[in-house]
């Protein structure tokens with residue numbers, strides 16, 4: 001399939017850049033977190049608190065299976081932890097062009113400071129938590145990437161232009 005899929009760490013801009021890219025290309029946009037919240041009728045933080053992380057990860061896999069059935073090309077933002085499961089990695093490759101939005105931990109921390117909507121970052125010092133999770137994930141993101149875009153110090157328009165050049 002020829003969807004464009006945005007991956008990367010929390011705060012790299014998948015949801016906001018994805019929406020801007022879809023608007024620029026006049027294509028539909030979907031965000032796996034939004035699909036999950038709609039289908040569950042509750043917020044991500046409530047899903048984590050009430051049902052646990054494993055339950056949420058299972059929902060991510062189910063959503064990917066739904067997306068694999070959609071024919072029309074879409075811009076797809078996924079949750080930052082979705083690429084960790086091996087089965088999801090296989091699905092992401094099948095979906096289309098994987099774009100890895102990159103950002104340094106300091107940049108991510110500045111963007112996510114004070115945000116309480118991301119359960120994986122709650123409790124503990126923000127920068128340390130970002131580094132720990134990044135250590136476990138960046139190899140996975142890099143291994144999946146067809147296109148890599150550095151986002152530090154760039155605004156949405158610049159990032160959109162860069163992605164459109166390679167994946168438009």
Ligand SMILES: Nc1ncnc2c1ncn2[C@@H]1O[C@H](COP(=O)(O)OP(=O)(O)O)[C@@H](O)[C@H]1O
Pocket residue numbers: 008009010011012013014015016017077080111112151154155156159
């Ligand atoms: N390139 C950027 N420049 C400035 N702020 C950004 C940039 N990318 C993302 N942000 C901000 O960081 C926060 C997280 O962005 P979001 O799109 O939700 O990321 P993700 O979906 O990857 O977690 C938002 O407040 C967003 O406005």
Ligand SMILES: O=C(O)C1=C[C@@H](OP(=O)(O)O)[C@@H](O)[C@H](O)C1
Pocket residue numbers: 008009010011014015033044078079080081082117118119120
């Ligand atoms: O990295 C993660 O494990 C998560 C990232 C979040 O999405 P964003 O990357 O869009 O913040 C969301 O799926 C959930 O809070 C878990």
Ligand SMILES: [Mg+2]
Pocket residue numbers: 014015016033077078079
């Ligand atoms: Mg997001």
